[in-house]
Amino acid sequence: MSGPSETVRIGILSTAHLHAGAYAGALAGIDGAELVGVADEDAERGREFAAAHDTEYAATDELLGSVDGAVVCSTNAAHREWVERAAAAGVDVLSEKPLAPGRDDARAMVETCEDAGVGLGVAMPLRFSLPARKANEKLAEGTLGDLRAVVGTNRGQMPGGWFVDPDASGGGAAMDHTVHIVDLVHWLTDQRVAEVYAELETTFYDHPVEDVNVLSMALEDGTQFSLDGSWSRPESWDFWGDATLSLVGTDATVDVDCFDQKLKHTRDTADGGDGGESDDGDDGGDDDDAGGIRSVYWGSDPNAGLVADFVDAVREGRPPETTGAEGLEAVAVVEAVYESNDRGEPVTVEY
Amino acid sequence: MAETHVSAYRSIDGVEVSAVASPNTAAEFVAEQGLAADTYASATELLDEADVDAVDVCTPTPTHRPVVEAAAERGVDVFCEKPIAGSLADARAIDDAAADAGITLMVGHVLRFFPQYERARAVVEDGGIGDPGVARAQRRSPFPSWGHGNWYADRERSGGVLVDLAIHDIDFLRWVVGDVDRVFARRSVWDEGEHAHLTMRFANGAVGHVDASWGLPESQELGQSLELAGTDGLVEFDGDDAPVTTRTAEGTAVSSPVERGGYQRELAAFVESLRTGSEPPVTARDAIDTLRVSLAASRSAAEGRPVDPAEVDA
Numbered sequence: 001m002s003g004p005s006e007t008v009r010i011g012i013l014s015t016a017h018l019h020a021g022a023y024a025g026a027l028a029g030i031d032g033a034e035l036v037g038v039a040d041e042d043a044e045r046g047r048e049f050a051a052a053h054d055t056e057y058a059a060t061d062e063l064l065g066s067v068d069g070a071v072v073c074s075t076n077a078a079h080r081e082w083v084e085r086a087a088a089a090g091v092d093v094l095s096e097k098p099l100a101p102g103r104d105d106a107r108a109m110v111e112t113c114e115d116a117g118v119g120l121g122v123a124m125p126l127r128f129s130l131p132a133r134k135a136n137e138k139l140a141e142g143t144l145g146d147l148r149a150v151v152g153t154n155r156g157q158m159p160g161g162w163f164v165d166p167d168a169s170g171g172g173a174a175m176d177h178t179v180h181i182v183d184l185v186h187w188l189t190d191q192r193v194a195e196v197y198a199e200l201e202t203t204f205y206d207h208p209v210e211d212v213n214v215l216s217m218a219l220e221d222g223t224q225f226s227l228d229g230s231w232s233r234p235e236s237w238d239f240w241g242d243a244t245l246s247l248v249g250t251d252a253t254v255d256v257d258c259f260d261q262k263l264k265h266t267r268d269t270a271d272g273g274d275g276g277e278s279d280d281g282d283d284g285g286d287d288d289d290a291g292g293i294r295s296v297y298w299g300s301d302p303n304a305g306l307v308a309d310f311v312d313a314v315r316e317g318r319p320p321e322t323t324g325a326e327g328l329e330a331v332a333v334v335e336a337v338y339e340s341n342d343r344g345e346p347v348t349v350e351y
Numbered sequence: 352m353a354e355t356h357v358s359a360y361r362s363i364d365g366v367e368v369s370a371v372a373s374p375n376t377a378a379e380f381v382a383e384q385g386l387a388a389d390t391y392a393s394a395t396e397l398l399d400e401a402d403v404d405a406v407d408v409c410t411p412t413p414t415h416r417p418v419v420e421a422a423a424e425r426g427v428d429v430f431c432e433k434p435i436a437g438s439l440a441d442a443r444a445i446d447d448a449a450a451d452a453g454i455t456l457m458v459g460h461v462l463r464f465f466p467q468y469e470r471a472r473a474v475v476e477d478g479g480i481g482d483p484g485v486a487r488a489q490r491r492s493p494f495p496s497w498g499h500g501n502w503y504a505d506r507e508r509s510g511g512v513l514v515d516l517a518i519h520d521i522d523f524l525r526w527v528v529g530d531v532d533r534v535f536a537r538r539s540v541w542d543e544g545e546h547a548h549l550t551m552r553f554a555n556g557a558v559g560h561v562d563a564s565w566g567l568p569e570s571q572e573l574g575q576s577l578e579l580a581g582t583d584g585l586v587e588f589d590g591d592d593a594p595v596t597t598r599t600a601e602g603t604a605v606s607s608p609v610e611r612g613g614y615q616r617e618l619a620a621f622v623e624s625l626r627t628g629s630e631p632p633v634t635a636r637d638a639i640d641t642l643r644v645s646l647a648a649s650r651s652a653a654e655g656r657p658v659d660p661a662e663v664d665a
Binding site (some may be wrong): 121146148149155197199201203204211212214215216218222223224226230233234237246248249250251252253303332344345346 | 365366483484485487488489491535537538539541542546547548549550552556557558559560562564566567568580582583584585655656657
């Protein structure tokens with residue numbers, strides 16, 4: 001889109017997802033990128049966001065007419081509409097994950113962007129986690145021998161809001177916390193999930209979506225892969241959640257904790273109060289008002305790598321790190337998760 | 352395991368290891384352990400000739416049944432290592448033999464006696480996490496090449512990691528969370544290595560995840576971790592945390608010293624039940640119910656479908 005030396009102009013489409021703030025912060029730290037403005041289906045929310053992040057609130061068509069790339073931070077159900085509007089305007093787009101609540105929508109988005117000749121990426125920040133990249137090096141160096149088993153976790157606190165409204169989110173913990181680790185494993189192993197068995201349940205809260213999400217999967221080469229993506233961290237926990245991966249090979253085991261680089265912070269407040277962070281913490285953000293014990297992430301920010309890659313992709317006219325087609329594959333796994341839970345048996349993933 | 356038990360018995364007042372039976376290595380073992388014990392080439396020889404109050408069975412799993420039956424016939428009380436047997440048929444025969452003879456029989460599900468596991472259960476029992484939602488346990492070790500004649504490598508005899516290793520955590524989670532309605536498992540076996548995981552669906556709606564490995568390199572120590580997440584809280588234990596770390600020119604060693612470790616507490620409880628005549632804290636019934644879940648997991652891994660432990664009958 002832009003020439004090599006020009007500033008890449010980025011817009012944010014919807015701020016329904018908390019990550020919008022993290023992405024705006026990441027953009028502010030990138031030379032050669034500018035957050036031009038924000039559009040939102042909720043004008044008041046959009047205006048507040050614009051004011052908080054020193055940018056402009058704009059009508060969607062106006063914003064799309066003035067940017068090179070757009071980041072969609074809407075509800076899951078609205079990703080498709082926003083992506084299609086960006087594609088129609090010829091704007092490269094990075095969608096929050098999961099790409100869509102279902103395979104049909106995700107596939108349509110991939111095809112629309114292909115037809116429009118715009119790039120489509122999906123926000124998979126764990127590919128930019130330096131601990132995860134170290135594991136990738138160990139795999140490439142052959143340290144593990146033959147990989148035989150992968151054990152992953154991506155637990156979180158219950159996010160509330162539209163995340164627990166099936167019409168907006170498409171589902172609960174399985175929709176929210178399956179794709180990060182699935183995508184990471186797809187990327188690390190060059191193998192896709194072939195089969196899924198799911199144990200889903202609504203246990204921790206009284207809401208219409210599942211919050212227990214425990215999966216037993218097999219990759220195409222037979223490697224076993226289990227994942228716990230439950231919303232099982234208490235509200236008083238010291239951090240938003242986790243993202244871990246244990247890779248068991250015939251010669252070695254490599255354990256990765258993507259957010260292990262944390263300070264332990266204890267704070268007294270006049271009225272006590274509990275720990276925990278104010279948002280899901282991917283940005284390492286800190287709630288200064290909270291008392292008690294909490295963890296403060298100090299490692300490199302995967303979201304910064306994610307956003308920088310998207311900006312470079314727009315500038316260079318190349319695909320972003322995680323393409324829409326790869327995002328579609330993760331969505332296919334999620335669909336198999338729900339199907340397995342409904343049928344009570346393992347399900348072959350249809351890509 | 353025999354060494355570990357001898358060491359634990361030393362710390363229990365009024366207990367003496369007075370006889371050791373093992374086909375070829377009894378004398379060597381007694382010398383190594385510094386015991387004043389008579390040696391025998393077989394369990395039946397020991398049972399016929401030695402004057403013992405109880406026997407502690409640390410033999411390979413398929414031999415548990417004949418050894419326990421022989422002890423029961425002679426009215427000798429038994430501590431039997433886990434798994435109680437490799438099949439439900441053998442396990443039931445053991446239970447029946449002990450019941451018919453009226454002997455005390457305890458099975459070595461030792462996690463129930465490890466202070467950190469016992470304390471975690473107490474937190475849950477006290478309502479500290481509300482209702483359990485997700486229970487996770489992990490256990491990883493090098494391949495158990497220490498077994499005589501490498502018998503662990505013969506999966507027909509050892510049952511592999513699901514029946515021999517994951518059974519620790521399966522038993523513990525049953526003890527904490529309750530009965531299991533179904534399991535789904537996957538198992539990878541390679542030369543001198545094995546890894547498996549299973550999901551567990553408990554009758555109360557909670558979900559469990561256990562992963563167990565014989566895949567660590569030989570130089571590595573056993574690793575274990577536990578996590579119980581509930582509606583009102585979370586309790587976590589990571590076995591890699593140790594209070595003592597010694598760094599020398601040769602490397603780093605860690606230890607977690609306790610006044611009475613899991614094996615000591617386990618065997619002290621056995622001795623206590625012998626002295627008082629009370630039911631031991633882990634019965635054959637408990638061990639059978641746990642074995643049933645391990646066998647269901649093995650069947651699930653073999654057949655690629657969820658299995659209700661009630662399906663397992665043999």
